[in-house]
Amino acid sequence: MALTPSGARGEGTTRLLWMAGFAGVAFLVLLSRLYHLQVLRGDEYRLRAEENFVKELRVPADRGLVLDRNRKVLVDSRPSYDVVLIPYFCGKGCDEVVSRLATLLSFSFDEEERVREHLRTARGLLRFRPYTVKVDISRDELDVIEANRIELSGAVDVLPTPHRSYRHGVWASHLLGYMNEVGPEELGKLNAEIEKAGGDVQPYQARDFVGRRGLEKRYEKELRGVDGTQRVVVDARGNAMRESDLIPEDQRFEPSYPGNNLVLSLDWRLQEFAEKTFPATAGSVLAMDARTGFILALVDRPAVDPNKLAGRITRAELAEIRADPLQPELFRAIQQHYHPGSTFKVVTAMAALEEGTLRPGGTVYCPGRYTLGGHSWRCDKESGHGYVDLEHALGASCDVFFYSLGDRMGTDKIAKWGSLLGLGKPTGLDLQGEIPGVMPDEAWHDARQPGGHQHGMSLNIAIGQGDVNVTPLQQLVLYGAIATGKVWRPQVVLRIEDPRGEVVKEFAPEVRATLPVKPETREAVMKGLLATVNEPFGTAWGVRIKDVVMAGKTGTAQVVKLGAKRLKASQIPYFQRDHAWFAAFAPADDPEIVVVVLNEHSGFGSSNAAPTAAALVKKWLELQEEDARRREGVQRPAAAPPPAAPAPPPPALPGKAEKPARAGAGLPPGGRRGA
């Protein structure tokens, strides 16, 4: 037992005092650190602690509805579920989770690869973001997912997401447009635009859907609505805690506001009738209210089901659509050029009358061909029409008559009147992507073609061939101008309403120009258009309607240069066949409706376009009568009369009243009755 010598104690005490000093300093360091964290930077850390546990969930706004003029719902949203995967939460087990999901939801190879690709490439924060594995699963699939929740781990979630429902599939789908999920780069771009524009527009978030085409795109801002917010307390694993009052009551929920509704000028009863009546594979049927310029029906084929385009489409299907020679994504009514063919002859006629090239009552002899400078242009009737005046020339569609006018008048004069009637520039329909068409004058040819303008070109232009190109919508506006003397801006949205039905914005009819023609000119042209339908020699004599006088013009637009032999449509390959046109309005004395039908690659206008137009006119007049009768019967205004006071319907004939309702080709009584 060695006892401590007292000398060492002194040494030891010194060292112990040193140690005490060291400990004192160490504790002071800790204390000052705590002071720094808790007192000096306490506020900042308090905020960060709150950010930690307050999770803001979005309460998606209901997107506005799209309604027809009678308030029939065309597009709405329905509840549905998306399956998402948060890669971070499954980590190394993700592969297995994906395999499991693939089995449960019967993924295609493509779909599974897409998810695996994302798992491989997602880095950093992306691993924390929910990745949409499958959109809009069925009720059965939802049950399957719920039943297998545990095996799928916390990484798989099913999110309720309202999906757009296009109730009538492909019908009018080019006009209505579609939506799909916003891409990562696009998201930044969209939000940068929103920020630049200022105001209190909500920025987009990942997984948002945005309008892509048509009205969905054009009225994205109005339809979108304002998302609400739900604030929940989450733990470190992101699980929501139910019984927690860490967030004050009044801050837990901010409701969402639905978007505004669009009320269209379409009458879905007419649209439905047109869709069912129009026999074409590809083409357009357009109907416009002659008194307002509002579109009543718009058939455009082929088209892709917008319900599919909203994320449900597979890569293979998309590739198939893209490869389809008929180009189903093309909005033909405003995005495709066509030769107007004989329907253009009204322009030539007006030009000739106004420019003095054609005297009223002037005639031309048609031997079946027209010769100019050693070249010969052939008439559609090989044997010739003999002596024809304007009425006969328009009615029977004699080419030689118009070759002669073109020959005498020249290209520029025709082009001038074509422009006045709205050709060569967009009609002003408020939708993206409208093309201007071509109304060539001499300068146009000089600038674009080797050798410049040749006089012979005016002959082709005079009958709507050559380089004249129009869209079906331009044809509609043109015939509307002939019918009423007004060049309308075609419109399709009557008004925008807020969710309670209050009108936010009402669209008034808009006249872009008035036709500066003498009454005699209009009368003369009208006579020709009446003859087309109402005279036995007229090209559309076969489709005349009882009781209503319709005026119109057939057209057959040549797609390829005529061969030596005349062939029947069935003998020519599809893409070389002519396009059939028919443009008409009725009643002729006080036009209410303008109709244009384009049946692509079907041959002659008289047989393949005119019947649809005539049926449509008839249907429209019947519907008008039906509405008027109901209004009288109910003794109060119907749900939604067209904005412009409708002209009194044509005097109803006794006995006709019962019939029309059933006359609609066996269709159910149109549309939904207004409230």
Place this chain on the structure above:
Amino acid sequence: MPARASRPGGVVALDLSGLATLGAPRQRSIARFPWHVALLALSISGLGVWNLASASRSSHVEVWAAQATWMAVGLGLALAVVLVDYRLFRRGAWILYGGVVVLLLLVLWKGRMVMGARRWLTFGPVNFQPSELAKIAVILALARWFSTDRESDPRRGPRGLAGIAIPGALVLLPALLVQRQPDLGTALITVAVGATMILFAGVRWKTLAVLGTVVVLAGAAAWPHLKPYQRKRVETFLDPEGDVLGAGYHATQSMIAVGSGQGLGKGWGQGTQTLLSFLPEQHTDFIFSVWAEEHGFAGTLLLLTLYFGLVGSGITIAMNARDRFGQFVAVGCTALLFWHVFVNMGMVTGILPVVGVTLPLMSYGGTSVLVVFTALAMLASVGTRRFVN
């Protein structure tokens, strides 16, 4: 030094200790029992159990009850240790040391694997960590060594390299075995405690300088041999916000918890970081952040004061120790307490890297509680037998 003020007779008593004889009368011993140490330790234990009750709300496990039970067991053990004259431990020091080394080898060979480390030995229903016991064994072995070796003669002056080679080896052998498990935290504490005791024994400045250089070089050489997670922790310590979701998560969340406590804290059971499990290891190594979050700067100041009181008392006891062995035991036990507190709080507040070191009497864990109570009891034992007439 607060502990000193309460015992004005301390210095006088020290002077008389040279006349010490064995076997103090029992009633005098009780009178000399350092009650303040017991009071401080029990206060911290009480706060610890109360704090655990809050920390375990989210997991719905009654951790605090288990901890209280361990404390009761620890208290019994401490009582036994205090009643035994500490000089008995002197005899057992080598046996304990030898036994611990065997157990440490056994752990490496047959230990239970938990989260990538072999730290536990299982005897029937009991799991325990020999590494915790190693700390006590090293304290006793070093105390024993320094109380008898030739170099202890003060006339020889501070020690050179030769004088600290054997005690150094005594520390490093178990420390390296612990590090093999791997358990960097316990190994570091063992080394820190051993180093403190060696320094207390006296080392030449020149030797210290040489050793310091060697340690720095060895550290640089050892860097590639550290486990990736250990390296990551050091890197994270240097830049905790660099990887908030990865390795920096512990440090960042802990600092958020501590800082968000502000001046007065969020109140018992109101800590959001705690309740919502943002704090990792909130029952054990990060228990201090729970306390700091819920009781604020006021609470941390209180706890710091209590610990400082304990460390100060330990140093005073060492000053007044009757013999060299007792003095070294007191220094060792105090160093153990101090390093645990300092490293743990430094880690929680982000001024030291994250290593697995518990906060004595606050962290949950049976072995830890028993070891700390044993160390405190040995301290009290030395304090009780500080002088004999």
